Amino acid sequence: MASPSPLPKRNSDFLGLKKELPPRRNWLLGAASFLLPLVLWSIVSYVPWLWHPLVHVTDAGEVEMFSEGMDLPRADFDRANTQAVTEGLTPGKGVRVNPVYLPAPHEVARAFYTAFTTPPRLPGEPWLHQSLWHSIKVIASGFLLSSLVGVPLGILCGSFRFFSRLHEPFIEFFRYLPAPAFGALCVAMLGIHDAPKVAIIFIGTFFQQVLVIANTVRKVDPGLIEAAQTLGASRRKLVTRVIIPSSIPEIFTDMRILLGWAWTYLIVAEIIGATSGLTWFINQQARYRNFDNVYAAICLIGFIGLGTDILLAKLGTLIFPWRRRNRGPSFLGSLISRLIKPLKKSISNAGSATAPATVTTPTPTPAAADTPPSA
């Protein structure tokens, strides 16, 4: 049975040239994509002779310019020590360290927890979770407001040449105006609190949104429109019953990408007027030189962005069942299914009346959470 499989054959599709990889390898590679930078970062942090350009003084000895706990360049440290030795003084001791702006992975990992539990320095200042919530509120309001107008307008422009010509040239012009350039104007018009921030996210999102969605809608298969016409669909029905349902999955994907862009506008928006939200937290921590917290907050944005995107992608496969082809699952997709599988199970166990659209096999064994995702 266990005869060695012919190597050349296995090698031929190992890299997956124009070919789906097996799910397990997909998964492992996805994990590796995160591990690779982490390993690099760890090497730079933990291997002392690699970089570590500074010396952290642990014992000042009799060297005048040293004081315990200070960091200084290695060359300066060595020079001062040789000087001290020639003068017959006790040299100082120290360990090689990286600059404070490059904390080690474990420090950042710890900061993920401590940043949430450390109270703000001043009584009136927000906790991290309050800053985070503030950021989410701003981005959600800006994105929602933009979508409320942008999506219908995009669909209209994509469906009818008339609206496309009427609106798109100006929008095309306006989208080249950088949203941050409107910061001062927005503050003058809307005050210094959240309104100008929401406005910046709106400006940053809206114009792209209309164009992107109009383009998506224009890609609707003309054959479907013609088929509907020969079935007697009126012009309005063509939009509501063919163009919109046919393009809605792609619009959904567009929205995921646009939401990613909105996050990049968030940081700009938050320094307009009174600095707020995560940006305030990051700036504040950088000022106290708590760079581990700074990294933690930056990573937090990444995790939230990625997390929402994966959730939305999952949601997409739930609400667009006709899109469910047997494609290999993405790494993060399968990760999420692994994470939500026990959740789903507990939901369906709790009350099967509100079961989701997907068929969850009601197995009585609760220990099935660690089974590999079904292909």
Added chain:
Amino acid sequence: MNASPLASSTDYRTQDPAVADRFKRLYQRPVILTVDNLRKDFGSNGTTRTVFDNLSFNIHRREFITVIGPSGCGKSTFIRIAAGLDDASGGQILLDGQPVSGPGPDRGMVFQGYTLFPWLTVKRNVMFGLEMRGKDKSTAENEAGLWLDMVGLSKFENSYPHELSGGMKQRVAIARALANEPRVLIMDEPFGALDAQTRAQMQSYLLQIWRKVDVTILFITHDLDEACYLSDRILVLGTNPGRVVEFIENPVPRPRSPAQCTSPEFQALKHRLEELIHPPVEIEEQQLPMVRLTEAGDDVE
């Protein structure tokens, strides 16, 4: 490609008395579609190209017309004008005496590419036209069910199109078009993308459906056997510019069965079509330059 001696001994115009009688009765039926001096040009001012000109003929109620012609002669263009998806450059098409303009539910269309709505289940696809015409949901559902029964797909009513095979998709498309009870069913190479076996099956399905439904069929194909097997009359179009070369009465008696493919009438008809589509003088095979890239000793022909 050469016709058998048997085929050349029978003339495609000689008809069995029953067949001749059938055509006589067929021509007494009312004319449903009149094509009157139809012309289509493509291109803007300066470089217009006429695809076809002077297209004129009549089609009677419940006829099964197949349209053949060399590639590019304007079959699809003609059928799109008939469906109202394109405008004619000259002349007109009358349906029941009324000029057609724009697409409408009185002319159902089945495309080669299925064009089922991927976001709707099979049943909802068939219901689409019914709902467009303002039928309420339960009526539409009942009627769609009946049409799915007729094409033998009731079991798949809740499937999505991507879960069906090509032949099944096309049956859904036919049910969807017929559910609107169109006067004319227009089909543009509907079975062109199917494998030979499925295609034969679909042909027999189509004949069965046509027998049961009051509908006139205008069917484009490039498959001569298909044209002979299905049609009452065959409209042969020529190219440069597109025109009616011949409108042939099919001498093969009905009801049809695949066994008739070897009958002398069938062979004679097919032979005639071959003559019209590929005139013998042009059959001269284009010679490729003779460059040998392989060593001698492995001659394959």
